Amino acid sequence: MSIFGSKQKSAKKIFPAKNIGGQIQVSPDKSISHRALIFTSLANGNSCIKNFLNAEDTLNTLKVMRKMGVSIERKRDTSLYVRGKGRYGFSEPSGKLYFGNSGTGMRLMTGILAAQRFSSVLTGDKSLSGRPMKRIIEPLTRMGANIMAKDNQFPPMKIKPAEEIKGISYDSPIASAQVKSCILLAGLYSEKPTVVSEPYKSRDHTERMMDYFEIPVEVNKNRVKIQGGKNWPGRDITIPGDFSSAAFFITAALIFENSSLEIKNVNLNPTRKGFINILKKMGGGIEIKNERQSCNEPVGDITVKGSKLKGVSLSAKDIPGVIDEIPLISLLASQADGKTIIEGAGELRKKETDRLHAISCGLQDMGQAVTENIDSLVINGRPHSLKGARVKSHSDHRMAMMFAIAALKAKGETEIDNTECIKTSFPGFFNILDEIKKC
Numbered sequence: 001m002s003i004f005g006s007k008q009k010s011a012k013k014i015f016p017a018k019n020i021g022g023q024i025q026v027s028p029d030k031s032i033s034h035r036a037l038i039f040t041s042l043a044n045g046n047s048c049i050k051n052f053l054n055a056e057d058t059l060n061t062l063k064v065m066r067k068m069g070v071s072i073e074r075k076r077d078t079s080l081y082v083r084g085k086g087r088y089g090f091s092e093p094s095g096k097l098y099f100g101n102s103g104t105g106m107r108l109m110t111g112i113l114a115a116q117r118f119s120s121v122l123t124g125d126k127s128l129s130g131r132p133m134k135r136i137i138e139p140l141t142r143m144g145a146n147i148m149a150k151d152n153q154f155p156p157m158k159i160k161p162a163e164e165i166k167g168i169s170y171d172s173p174i175a176s177a178q179v180k181s182c183i184l185l186a187g188l189y190s191e192k193p194t195v196v197s198e199p200y201k202s203r204d205h206t207e208r209m210m211d212y213f214e215i216p217v218e219v220n221k222n223r224v225k226i227q228g229g230k231n232w233p234g235r236d237i238t239i240p241g242d243f244s245s246a247a248f249f250i251t252a253a254l255i256f257e258n259s260s261l262e263i264k265n266v267n268l269n270p271t272r273k274g275f276i277n278i279l280k281k282m283g284g285g286i287e288i289k290n291e292r293q294s295c296n297e298p299v300g301d302i303t304v305k306g307s308k309l310k311g312v313s314l315s316a317k318d319i320p321g322v323i324d325e326i327p328l329i330s331l332l333a334s335q336a337d338g339k340t341i342i343e344g345a346g347e348l349r350k351k352e353t354d355r356l357h358a359i360s361c362g363l364q365d366m367g368q369a370v371t372e373n374i375d376s377l378v379i380n381g382r383p384h385s386l387k388g389a390r391v392k393s394h395s396d397h398r399m400a401m402m403f404a405i406a407a408l409k410a411k412g413e414t415e416i417d418n419t420e421c422i423k424t425s426f427p428g429f430f431n432i433l434d435e436i437k438k439c
Contacts, residue, residue, distance in 0.1 A: 043084035045234035092118035111185035114145035167192035177203035259306035273323025316344025345373030388412030
C-alpha cells in the first residue's frame with residue numbers, strides 16, 4: 001500500500017512510516033548532467049552521455065542547445081548522443097532561450113553566450129526571474145561581455161556580441177560553483193589565462209570535467225586557473241547518482257530506529273560530501289563502500305543505519321559544501337538531542353525561494369521551534385515531536401522533498417501544497433520514497 005495520496009493534482013498527502021529499508025539507486029547527478037551537455041556540445045566531434053538526468057532543469061538546457069543547432073539524440077536508456085559544434089559553432093537562436101527554474105543552466109550558459117558572435121536573450125520562470133545575476137554580470141563585463149538585465153540584476157538578460165573576451169583574475173566575494181563556472185566557461189574564449197579565487201572551495205565539477213576533456217586547468221585549494229583558446233574532441237561520459245538526491249533518503253533512514261538502507265553508485269565528490277562529515281559529527285551511522293573513479297569523479301555505495309543523533313554547530317566555512325542539504329540538516333536537527341546552530345547561511349535566501357524562511361516556517365508548522373536570524377537558524381532538537389500539518393513548498397523542489405521526508409516521521413497526516421516543482425530535479429522521488437518506506 002502506498003503511503004501517498006493526493007487532494008489535488010499538485011498537492012500531496014503523506015502519512016507516517018514505521019521504518020525505512022532496502023537498496024536503491026537515485027537519479028543521475030543534476031550538476032554533472034548540465035556540465036556534460038555543455039562540454040560535449042562545445043567539443044569538436046561526437047560524444048555519448050550515459051545516465052543523463054531527464055528532469056525539467058536539465059531538459060531545458062538540452063532544448064537551449066538544440067535551439068542553437070546542436071544535434072542531440074535521446075535514447076530510451078537515458079543516453080544522449082551529442083554532435084559537438086565547437087566553441088564557435090553554435091547557430092543564432094530564432095527566439096528567446098528559456099531556462100525554466102534552472103539557475104545552473106542560465107548562469108553557466110551566460111558565460112558561453114557572452115563570447116558568441118550573435119545576440120541572445122535568456123529568460124526563465126517567475127522564480128528564476130527573481131534570482132540575482134549581478135554576481136555574474138560584473139565579472140563577465142570585466143572580461144569584455146556586453147550584457148543587459150532588468151535593473152542590471154535580474155533576468156531576462158540580453159547578451160550582445162563582445163569585441164573580445166579577456167582573461168581576468170577574479171576574487172569572488174562568495175563561494176559559488178555557478179559563479180566560478182560561469183567565469184571559467186567564458187575564459188575558454190580568451191587567449192590569456194583566467195583565474196578565479198573563492199573565500200571557500202565550492203563544488204568543483206566544472207574543473208574536473210575540464211580536466212577530463214583535457215582542457216588545461218590548474219587547481220590550488222580555493223584558486224582555479226585555466227588556459228583558454230583551446231579546442232577539445234568529443235568524449236563519452238557517464239553520470240553518477242546525485243549525492244544531493246541521495247541525501248533525502250540518507251536522512252529518512254537516519255531518523256528511524258533500526259532502519260537499514262543501501263544507496264548504490266552515488267557521486268562522492270569531496271566538495272559534495274560535507275553532508276556526510278556533518279552527519280558523522282551528529283552520530284549518524286554511515287559507511288561508504290566500493291569507492292572508485294568514473295570519468296574523473298569519485299563514486300561509491302552508501303550504507304545508512306538508523307541512529308541516535310546529537311546537535312551540531314555549522315559556521316560559514318561549512319556552508320558551501322552542504323548548500324543543498326541545509327534543509328535536511330535542519331530536519332535532522334529537529335530529531336537530534338541538543339541544540340543545532342547553522343550560521344553563515346544567508347546565501348539560502350537567494351535560492352528558488354528564501355530557504356531559511358521556508359525551513360523555519362515549515363518546521364514550526366509541524367511543531368518544531370526554530371529561531372530564524374538574518375543568516376542563521378537555531379534548532380533545539382526534540383526527537384519524535386513532529387506532527388502532521390499543512391506545509392508550503394514555496395514551489396521549491398528541495399523544500400517539497402524535505403517536508404516529504406519530515407512527514408514520514410510526523411504524527412498524523414501531512415499535506416504539502418505544491419509538489420509539481422520536484423520534477424525540476426528529481427521526477428522519480430516519490431516512487432523511490434514509496435519503495436523504501438515500511439508501513
